[in-house]
Amino acid sequence: MIPDRLSQSILSAVVGAVALGLALGLALAPAAAQGAPVRKSHAEMVRDVIDTFIMPRVEALSARTAELEAAVAKVCSEGGSEAARKAAVSAFGDTVRAWGGLDFVRFGPVSRQNRLERMLFWPDPRGFASRQLNGLLAARKPELLQPGGLARQSVAVQGLPALEILLFSDKIPLGTGTDEAARYRCAMAAAIAANMRAIAGEILSGWTGDDGYRMKMLAPGSDNPLYRDSTETVREVAKAMAMGIELSRDRFILPELTAVTAAAAPRRVRLAFESAGLTGAYVEASLHALEELFGTLGLAAYVPADKPWMTAFLPNAWKSVLADVAKLDTLRARERGSDAHLHVLRKMRFELSGIRQIIFKELAPNAGIEMGINALDGD
């Protein structure tokens, strides 16, 4: 909280310095304006985000979960062979990455029937997923393994964290045991994967078709109770950008910083997908997707005329964030809490805060996308 304020002042200072530097250099480079990107209308932004960003990712999630379902089923049918487990682990990673690139899009079909929490129950500070799962494994109810059986259970046991527990347990490699408990365990993993495939399928079908969410967003109007005009739909998609930046910060950077900067006996904060070793892959997928979303929105075309330095600042900030996130897993594994580790975390927080500030204080308003502090981030 306090350091945020600090980073804000640093940001102001940097922003000022960059502005000065660019103002001096800009006179020599008037050509930059000629290659200025096209300014999209709100309706174009929404259409492009839906058709080139959201829909491909929703389809990919559906495909990845189908592969995961098949792969986990194979682990059980092949008695937990090394090859089958490897394939399932790989399919799990692909699903995590697919979800990471999409989970900040929190409107539409994913917001209904707890689909978001059923795919990824997180944060889970009190280990609810593990406790609930252990309860189910102990009870061994056969009906939970039937199609749709898990969908009525706690959201904590329905998705990625529960499958991670089963797939990445060192004690009992999934599918290897022959007793009833081990067989049930594997069948439960397969049922969770099947459940995720079903959820991803519901998300996909919720977006598609004549009465799907895609059409609802593409056709705002007085007869559309969800969206009256494209100022509302564009706010919805732009908000996903803010959500994604906040999630990356709150889910990865903040807990890590909290854990490694606390002077004594820090509370160990779990990060998502640590057991699977996919923490970095997940946040990397999110940040790459966010950069793509930023590009798809076309907001860079709305750099205010009096702040041309932002044109160069933004791609550099994204580049820095994406380079840093790629280092995080290694730093955490080899030198957790080192100066280098802290530096990367703080730099990421700084860059993300700068990106967020420029998008929502400068570019979005300049593009007529008005989102105040209360609408965007109230409580």
Place this chain on the structure above:
Amino acid sequence: MRSMAIDRRQFLIGATVLLGTARGALWPAHGASTPARDAAAFAGSATYASAARRADGSYAVLLLGEDGSILREIPLSARAHDVTVDPATGRAVVFARRPGAFALAFDVAGARPPELFAPPPDRHFYGHGVFARDGRLVYATEHDVDTGDGVIGVYDANGGWRRVGEFPSYGIGPHELILLADGRTLAIANGGFGSDPATGRESIDIAGMEPNLAFVDVATGALAARHGLPAEINLLSLRHLAADARGQVWFGGQWQGGLEDAPALIGCASLEKPIALLDQEASAGMALRGYIGSVAVSAGGRLIAASAPRAGRIVYVDTSTRNVVHEVALADGCGVAAHGAAAFAISSGHGDVRFEAAGDAAPREQRFPGTEFDNHLRRL
């Protein structure tokens, strides 16, 4: 975690000292104003208070005059949420927003330096608190980080803001709490979900939400009544409260599910009567974008204003007929507070303070470009 919180508190205590010594330098209002206005502020004529973010990105509590002019500014180290005031002494407390690590007590008239206090390391504030009727205690909504339970922390307003006790909020995620006219019953909106300071503002277990409105006896901390929602709308987080002239407690909710499924967001209950949502057309919740940012009661106690900043709308509800009787459009309008006998002042994230007039008279407006009024506007 513990030491982190202590570090933070030490920093904050440092900030208090700074405020104390640099008071003369910091006191004069920012966006201000004239010497006459400043003098008026010191005489205690501030009428409204609101947390805000200033144009330079810094945070503050702003004290506003009856006409909406900014009379004084108290700098804060982070974003705050709501203010509670003891009208008898003119003391007020502003709470950091969820997950909040500090509260700042200040003197509305500016005669005494502000005092900072913090929740224990294993608690965080939710952004709201309320003075006891005699002004000696402040009750704050808090989260027990280890158990996830909601608690009401009790702070000694005359004893250096020492935390002298706590009692349960009888739910998870207590947000706003108000003291009813009897002076001994707290109405607490248990929003239904918590957050962990280590993971910022991420909501924990939305799917498991069971929000409720709890009535608690402050003398004993005992539960007097608790009203929940029908299970099918348990994703409606009960958040902000105001009591009308007849003692009914009105709430504004925030829907955590899909917009298409949003129920009515405004309703009321009392000690004896369960929750009744406004009887509106099915799309009412959707039209308000599933989100009420704050509620306030008019001076006469007949009207309730509920703001929907995501829709840029503020609706007035007649508490006797339970009908929406008026609507105001204001982009990012969120803070609402009584103004005149039957109207409201509304603040927005775009720097507007708008005074609605009763009847057909035109509203008055003050604009503070660059200032973002944050969530609540409190009449002092």
